[in-house]
Amino acid sequence: MPKSVKYSDSLIIKNAAQIVSPKPGILRGEGLKELTVLHDASIYIKENVIQAVGLPEQVKDHIDDSPRIIDAAGKTVLPGFVDSHTHLVFGGRREAEFARRCAGVSYEEIARQGGGILSTVRATRQMSEEQLIEQGLYYLRKAVRHGTTTMEIKSGYGLNEETELKMLSVIQKLNKIQPVELTATFLAAHAVPPDTTKQQYIEQIKSMLPKAAELADYCDVFCELGYFDADETRNILTMALKHGLKPRVHSNQFHSIGGIQAAIDVGAVSVDHLENITDAEIELLAKTDICAAMLPGVSLFLNIPYAPGRKILDAGCIPVLATDFNPGSCMTLSMPLILTLACTQMGFSIEEAVCAVTQNGAFALGREKLGCLEPGRQADLIILDTDNYQNLVYFFGEQHIEQVFKKGRIIFDRNESWDVNFDAGD
Ligand SMILES: [Zn+2]
Numbered sequence: 001m002p003k004s005v006k007y008s009d010s011l012i013i014k015n016a017a018q019i020v021s022p023k024p025g026i027l028r029g030e031g032l033k034e035l036t037v038l039h040d041a042s043i044y045i046k047e048n049v050i051q052a053v054g055l056p057e058q059v060k061d062h063i064d065d066s067p068r069i070i071d072a073a074g075k076t077v078l079p080g081f082v083d084s085h086t087h088l089v090f091g092g093r094r095e096a097e098f099a100r101r102c103a104g105v106s107y108e109e110i111a112r113q114g115g116g117i118l119s120t121v122r123a124t125r126q127m128s129e130e131q132l133i134e135q136g137l138y139y140l141r142k143a144v145r146h147g148t149t150t151m152e153i154k155s156g157y158g159l160n161e162e163t164e165l166k167m168l169s170v171i172q173k174l175n176k177i178q179p180v181e182l183t184a185t186f187l188a189a190h191a192v193p194p195d196t197t198k199q200q201y202i203e204q205i206k207s208m209l210p211k212a213a214e215l216a217d218y219c220d221v222f223c224e225l226g227y228f229d230a231d232e233t234r235n236i237l238t239m240a241l242k243h244g245l246k247p248r249v250h251s252n253q254f255h256s257i258g259g260i261q262a263a264i265d266v267g268a269v270s271v272d273h274l275e276n277i278t279d280a281e282i283e284l285l286a287k288t289d290i291c292a293a294m295l296p297g298v299s300l301f302l303n304i305p306y307a308p309g310r311k312i313l314d315a316g317c318i319p320v321l322a323t324d325f326n327p328g329s330c331m332t333l334s335m336p337l338i339l340t341l342a343c344t345q346m347g348f349s350i351e352e353a354v355c356a357v358t359q360n361g362a363f364a365l366g367r368e369k370l371g372c373l374e375p376g377r378q379a380d381l382i383i384l385d386t387d388n389y390q391n392l393v394y395f396f397g398e399q400h401i402e403q404v405f406k407k408g409r410i411i412f413d414r415n416e417s418w419d420v421n422f423d424a425g426d
Contacts, residue, residue, distance in 0.1 A: 010046040010067035011379075011408055012059070017387035018076040019043055019053060021373035022359040026289065029316045032352040037389070043077060045379040048407035053373055070403075076389050078354070079373055080149025080380035080404065081335040082361030085272050085293055085322035087187075088143075088153045089136050089170050092123030094327045117157075117191055120327055124157035124167065132170045133177075139325070140180050141422060143333040144412045147401045149380040150181040152322075152365055154220055156190030159201075161208050164188045168215035177424055179406040181380075183365050185218040186245060189228050189236050198232070205236055209243045217366075218269065219245035223259035230258030237266040246366075252277045253298075260285055270320065270364050274307040275299060282308070286315040291364040294356075295324035296341035297332050309346030319348075320364045321356040340396040350393050379408035 019041040023031060042059040044052045044067065052062035097115040101107070110116060124132070136153075143151060153171045158164035168184050175182040188205045192198045212219070219240035223233040237247035247266045251259030253273035260281040263271045271285065272293035285292055294307040313319055321338050324330045332338075335357055342348040342356070362371030369378040383403040384392055392400050404412035411422060 009408075010044070010065050011070065012042055012044045012063065012067045013070045013072050013077060013383070014042040014056060016041050016043070016072035016077045016383075017074050018389055019373060020076060020078050020354070020389045021053075022079070022355040022371065024359070024372050024374060026318055026363050027355045027359050028318050032313065032319070032355045033349065035351050035354060035389075043373065043381070045405075045408040048379055048409075050373060050375055050377050050379050052375055070383075072383055074387050075402065076384040076386055076392075077373070078147075078382050078384065078389060078392075079358040079371055080382055080406065081147045081357045082150040082365060082367070082370060083143065083148045083322050083325070083333075083335060083357075084152045084270070084291075084320055084361045084364040085295060085324050086151055086153050087156060087324070087326035088139050088151065089132055089155070089167050089174075090120050090124050090157050090327050091127040091132065091135075092120060092327070094119065098331070117328055118194065120157050121159055121193070125160070125163045129166055129170055129173070132167070133173055136170060136174045137178055139333060140174065140178050144180060144404050144422070145399070145401065146334045146336060147382040147404055148180060148333065148335055149382075149404065149406045149411075150183075150362070150365065150367060150370055152183045152185055152218075154185040154187040154190075155216070156187030156220075159188065159191060159193040161204065161211075164208060165211055165215065168212060172215055178422060179409070179411045179424060181367070181406070183218070184216040185220045185248060186212040186216040186240070187220040187222070188212070189221040189233075191222065191227060198228075202232060202236060206239050209240055209245065213243040213245050216245060218248050220248040220250060222250040223257065223262060224250065224253055225255045225257055230262040233259060233262040234265055237262070237268070241266065248272065252281070256281060263290055264288055269366070272322070272324075273298070274312065275305055277308065277312070279311065282311055282315045282317065285312075286317045289318065291320045291360065292317040293320040293322055293364060294342070294346065295322055295330065296346055297330040297338055298324050299345070300341055301330050301332070306341075306345045309342060309348050313348065313352060318360055318363070319352065319356045320360045321353060322361065336392055336400065337396065339393045343393050350390055353393065354389065379405060381405050
């Protein structure tokens with residue numbers, strides 16, 4: 001059992017070298033270029049909500065009880081990270097396959113030997129809900145260590161009704177028993193199972209929608225050559241919308257086949273990947289409120305080109321960054337690593353990258369109470385062991401995250417035990 005530490009309902013974090021926050025609202029263009037940075041500042045939290053942020057004398061006037069005090073001298077406070085694209089629930093692992101890849105075996109050869117996505121599908125089908133929950137908890141604890149306080153998780157390793165719904169049910173149960181706030185996405189259209197034709201499988205997906213809609217908020221399709229084309233993507237997502245599932249699209253990872261236009265046509269919330277987005281598609285996307293979610297961990301892990309981040313930013317799109325945590329193409333839960341990759345490989349400024357994993361990540365999941373540190377917002381925040389937020393990106397591969405708070409409650413404390421309060425809270 002995790003050590004249980006009870007704290008009072010209210011909290012003041014004081015003397016912080018920096019309290020850093022994006023501006024509120026949907027951030028694009030100039031709005032991404034500046035963060036609010038307060039020096040020697042305090043933040044007062046009560047009943048899960050930020051009550052006041054500012055200089056000590058400003059915050060003092062709002063305190064009407066005896067809050068727990070955390071001295072953050074020499075440290076930096078940031079909003080908790082929103083990881084808006086993951087595949088965190090899956091069976092098995094693929095380290096042996098990765099080792100073969102590192103030893104020079106080709107992807108095609110690995111697939112012939114029974115590796116690739118279908119090996120994860122087999123393992124996920126075999127695992128019980130309880131086993132998937134236990135493994136999910138293991139990964140969520142790790143995500144919290146990297147500062148993640150909110151996460152989207154997709155199904156997509158079942159490719160049949162029983163296992164797709166089992167995955168969504170696991171996400172719902174995980175959401176109730178641990179502190180990271182989870183959103184579920186139905187991604188049965190991740191691949192076509194080997195024992196059926198695509199047309200048959202699309203009909204199966206449509207028949208799963210009513211039950212999936214009870215367990216998920218979003219529906220996603222992998223729009224890619226050899227998977228689902230633009231018309232099939234539109235078709236599945238239009239049907240999903242009728243059941244109340246909002247659309248997202250895995251688009252332009254390897255080829256430009258019309259996924260962006262399909263996403264626009266169905267009013268998608270987000271298009272994700274974009275490694276092979278064309279200039280014309282970027283222009284189209286910039287005219288919409290669809291998030292442009294980029295996943296640089298995949299490019300690092302698979303050694304493929306990065307999404308053209310600078311072009312996407314300059315065109316005025318709404319940029320989002322996420323891990324895409326999954327056993328095949330991106331085995332990391334580290335949002336700080338994603339920030340460093342965005343800045344060094346994709347042309348993001350540090351400020352733009354921070355906005356993309358906080359305020360814009362929250363927008364991508366429809367969580368308007370999250371993503372920035374201002375009065376009235378939910379108190380999800382992290383404390384870094386450094387006096388400047390830039391070090392989080394600059395001094396990479398290092399654990400800078402000292403404490404993590406979800407709804408004003410400490411859920412990770414490096415100095416005590418990393419699973420402090422790792423339960424759902426009230
Ligand atoms: Zn993905």
